Amino acid sequence: MGHLSIETLARLVGEAPSPAERKHLEGCPDCRAELLALKEQTEALGALPNLRPPAGDWEALEARLTSDGLIRSGALMGPAARWRLSGWAQAAAALVLFLGGTALGPKVWESGRSVGIQDPGDSGMELVPVGFQAQPVSDLTEAAEAVRLAERQFIDALVQYRQLLDAQGQPSRIGDPTVRLAALQGIVAAGRAGVQQAPADPFMNGVLVGALAEQEALLKTASLSGRAGIY
């Protein structure tokens, strides 16, 4: 009997040999050595380490997740950063967010309980009732959750507002989206730097949250209107 084939030996890495194969191995140091080498090769493959993704991998993924509407971008928008803020800072951030929203797109705060968006050129006709109801809260966690809900609703309302503007042929109100996005990215970068310097400053937080919300709304609107490719 000649040597066992390399494929037979490869099988014997994980399977028991037949009686004939066993007998051959017992009398053939070459095949035993080759089988040992194959076993070591297989063990080494199983011990290969994980691989670190290339630099910039997360940033590319984050941009895609954001443009696909799968995440809200920004460190402050995440819970870890949010919970570090004191209660007054969170409330102030929410206030600045809504004040900023008022400046960016007309909005009505009816009796302090419901939010709607009005077309400024249409004498008060409410276009997008979003039905926000401020719920009483009893602790910091609930208050923070209320802020998060308000942010979410503000962003959604802003997206609807942009869509309606586009549908009504008034896209010029937001200008060139590419230029606007570039400008917003600059504001976000500045806002992040500001928050890093002063994490509990309500103004810095408000600027950052407002800019992030506007950036997300712009990206969503562009994506929904089929213009995402320009970004």
Add this chain to the structure above:
Amino acid sequence: MTEAQLIRQACEGHGTAVRTLYERYAPRVYAVVRRIAGDDDLAQDYAQEAWIRAIRALPTFRGDARFSTWLHRIAVNSALQALRKSETRTRRESPMPEAIPIAADGGDTLLGSLLERAMDRLPEGMREILILHDVEGYTHEEIGEFLGVTSGTSKSQLFKARAKMREILRPTLAGGSEGGNGVEAWGI
């Protein structure tokens, strides 16, 4: 924060939660995707696609399996499908370094590099099965599901892949014999 909490928040679109999951599992996802792709540039695209799929599918994760297992399967499926689509993909024939000794000092790194490069040179079908079985530890039945082949086919391809790897690596091993039924061990 527990993993279940992270997953719930990621489902709700919290960027920080998604990033935490990414940082926790990106090396494992990237490793399997890179090995299946056999190419750095493709690997980055495939890994991104795998993560997008996983985040989209997060609401369907019920916790029946470990999250890492669930995510790994998505990464494997995503990479395999992407590879099938790239019909114009060309084989890479990166030359192997000659007679590099497998030494104890730093030997693991060198051996790992040799193995990665040798895998890149395997025919695609063999490489996929070798990676899924010998590197990632899937069973032949699981591999059959991934690839749409029988477990018998998976086994026979695995044995061929191991043999081919041995042939590719043999000349690079210090003291390795050329041709024939080489007898040297790895010495690692």
